[in-house]
Amino acid sequence: MSAAELPALLTGRDGRPHPFSLPPGALGDAAAARLRREADEWLAPQFRELVNVTAEPFIQAIADLAVPRMVFGRVILLGDAAFLPRPHTAGGAAKAASNALALAQALVQEDLRIDARLGHWETLQLRDGRALTERGRWMGDRIMGLQAA
Missing domain, CATH: 3.50.50.60 (FAD/NAD(P)-binding domain)
Incomplete structure (x- = not known):
């Protein structure tokens, strides 16, 4: 994911933008599907499973x-x-x-x-x-x- 994509990802299913994180339940269906696809592609099996069984994933931007x-x-x-x-x-x-x-x-x-x-x-x-x-x-x-x- 690029930095340019972050504002769209941090926009909740209600259309409201969030500056740093999206709480559980706010992630849109398309973004949740993308999260699960990328988890299947990138993560170790244990983390992949954790993502896939999380009913309402949340997003937290990582910053230094x-x-x-x-x-x-x-x-x-x-x-x-x-x-x-x-x-x-x-x-x-x-x-x-x-x-x-x-x-x-x-x-x-x-x-x-x-x-x-x-x-x-x-x-x-x-x-x-x-x-x-x-x-x-x-x-x-x-x-x-x-x-x-």
């Missing part, structure tokens, strides 16, 4: 979120507020926990001022967040057949 900064004085962004990885990375909860653990470890370092501790923490978390975001993009391209193994 990556911030350029996580520290703003003594206010910070953690977890999905800073980096929203694609679902196929299975990294959201682990990333948030990693952010929090690294923050706790940074804050107990008594040899540095708090601003320096947060700056060091931010550098490492930005690196890790960008890496997870890029990995998710790469995985998505592989899943969609846009990139060779």
Whole structure:
């Protein structure tokens, strides 16, 4: 599916456009049939079966979120507020926990001022967040057949 096709797919059976997702029951019959055809073509048997037995499928657009900064004085962004990885990375909860653990470890370092501790923490978390975001993009391209193994 191309980005140009997304607005039509996110238009419900009632003709109302939705910006990011379509709830269960809103997907039109033609789009549901296409979803099932593409599931049969692209997905592993277990996921194919899941799609085919779902009476009212829903649609959720997948988007990347990556911030350029996580520290703003003594206010910070953690977890999905800073980096929203694609679902196929299975990294959201682990990333948030990693952010929090690294923050706790940074804050107990008594040899540095708090601003320096947060700056060091931010550098490492930005690196890790960008890496997870890029990995998710790469995985998505592989899943969609846009990139060779």
